[in-house]
Amino acid sequence: MHRDSKIYVAGHRGLVGSAIVRALGRAGYGNIITATHAQCDLTEQAAVRDFLALHKPEYVFMAAARVGGILANDTRPAEFIRDNLAIETNIIHEAWASGVRKFLFLGSSCIYPRLAPQPMREEHLLTGPLESTNEWYAIAKIAGIKMCQAYRRQYGFDAISLMPTNLYGPADNFDPVSSHVVPALIRKFHEAKALGAKQASVWGTGTPRREFLHVDDLAEACVFLMRNYSGEDIVNVGTGRDMSIRELAEMIRDIVGFDGDIVFDASRPDGTPQKLLDVSRLTALGWHPARDLREGLAETYAWFTANAASRA
Ligand SMILES: NC(=O)C1=CN([C@@H]2O[C@H](COP(=O)(O)OP(=O)(O)OC[C@H]3O[C@@H](n4cnc5c(N)ncnc54)[C@H](OP(=O)(O)O)[C@@H]3O)[C@@H](O)[C@H]2O)C=CC1
Numbered sequence: 001m002h003r004d005s006k007i008y009v010a011g012h013r014g015l016v017g018s019a020i021v022r023a024l025g026r027a028g029y030g031n032i033i034t035a036t037h038a039q040c041d042l043t044e045q046a047a048v049r050d051f052l053a054l055h056k057p058e059y060v061f062m063a064a065a066r067v068g069g070i071l072a073n074d075t076r077p078a079e080f081i082r083d084n085l086a087i088e089t090n091i092i093h094e095a096w097a098s099g100v101r102k103f104l105f106l107g108s109s110c111i112y113p114r115l116a117p118q119p120m121r122e123e124h125l126l127t128g129p130l131e132s133t134n135e136w137y138a139i140a141k142i143a144g145i146k147m148c149q150a151y152r153r154q155y156g157f158d159a160i161s162l163m164p165t166n167l168y169g170p171a172d173n174f175d176p177v178s179s180h181v182v183p184a185l186i187r188k189f190h191e192a193k194a195l196g197a198k199q200a201s202v203w204g205t206g207t208p209r210r211e212f213l214h215v216d217d218l219a220e221a222c223v224f225l226m227r228n229y230s231g232e233d234i235v236n237v238g239t240g241r242d243m244s245i246r247e248l249a250e251m252i253r254d255i256v257g258f259d260g261d262i263v264f265d266a267s268r269p270d271g272t273p274q275k276l277l278d279v280s281r282l283t284a285l286g287w288h289p290a291r292d293l294r295e296g297l298a299e300t301y302a303w304f305t306a307n308a309a310s311r312a
């Protein structure tokens with residue numbers, strides 16, 4: 001990938017897409033093309049074909065998808081499987097057909113079996129039943145991985161697939177129902193503090209464990225792997241460390257400065273008990289995350305208060 005290479009970032013307004021645009025800018029890549037959802041609905045094959053034929057990007061970072069937290073996945077299975085299968089099928093096929101030189105697909109750590117050995121290695125894929133709260137999205141993601149591998153085998157298409165762990169950072173989705181846990185708790189504790197509430201509710205039992213990677217680290221891993229890796233094998237992207245939801249909630253409560261009690265709502269789903277990634281394949285390729293979790297959470301809270309709190 002050269003400094004003047006033409007690069008398309010699909011989903012450029014989202015948590016990951018906006019971070020990839022920032023990372024490309026920091027690395028000196030200035031020839032970036034984007035399209036909003038309204039300008040190009042990636043579930044529509046003709047729209048994708050026309051867009052790629054018009055712009056002819058050489059490189060594609062695929063950060064567009066129907067994404068949400070545990071409740072959104074569990075309650076909207078049809079949207080999650082249909083939209084993601086449609087988006088992936090269209091963009092992988094049309095990227096190949098239009099002559100894209102290299103394609104980067106984003107899966108997720110949820111593709112691994114609910115009770116996979118921990119930490120989870122790439123070879124654990126398809127070795128056991130999936131987590132029920134997001135199996136629909138996981139199946140779509142696994143289909144995307146397989147499609148990238150099939151287009152490499154049959155057509156020699158240079159498509160690579162990354163499996164990120166749970167992400168957080170600026171420009172996340174802070175909606176209380178559809179969001180992931182980090183933005184959800186930032187907003188919950190912020191609003192509880194503003195109201196002088198005595199307690200704030202956290203979903204589940206607090207016992208599940210999650211690994212959290214700053215989205216700017218993920219974006220830099222995407223640029224690194226686009227430049228340095230070409231292969232059929234998927235690559236886990238994470239920190240290699242996890243924590244309980246209770247520990248996370250206590251850390252975010254401290255950062256926000258909320259002094260009320262945390263109450264666990266066991267009527268809400270816990271999801272998979274643990275999904276810590278083995279990141280030795282990525283480490284061996286020469287990449288390491290750089291950002292500290294507490295500092296990253298504090299930066300994300302600052303972004304929320306400056307950009308999203310007033311709109312909440
Ligand atoms: N967030 C996380 O913790 C993790 C995310 N990932 C993966 O990273 C990728 C990006 O996720 P994230 O940035 O969090 O998601 P976001 O929801 O923040 O961003 C997704 C982007 O895709 C766009 N989009 C959705 N549907 C369409 C469509 N039909 N046509 C065009 N654009 C569309 C959205 O635009 P609009 O909002 O306007 O619809 C949005 O800009 C996904 O593949 C996800 O699976 C993997 C692991 C963890």
Ligand SMILES: C[C@H]1O[C@H](OP(=O)(O)OP(=O)(O)OC[C@H]2O[C@@H](n3cnc4c(=O)[nH]c(N)nc43)[C@H](O)[C@@H]2O)[C@@H](O)[C@@H](O)C1=O
Pocket residue numbers: 068069070071073108109110134137138165166167178179180181182184185201202203204208210245268269270271272
């Ligand atoms: C990235 C990943 O993200 C999702 O999987 P998940 O990690 O289970 O998702 P989550 O971040 O929503 O929850 C993590 C844990 O946190 C607990 N939790 C507490 N309180 C809140 C809360 O208020 N909101 C949310 N969302 N979770 C809460 C929640 O009960 C659960 O135990 C899928 O999209 C999956 O497909 C995927 O790819």
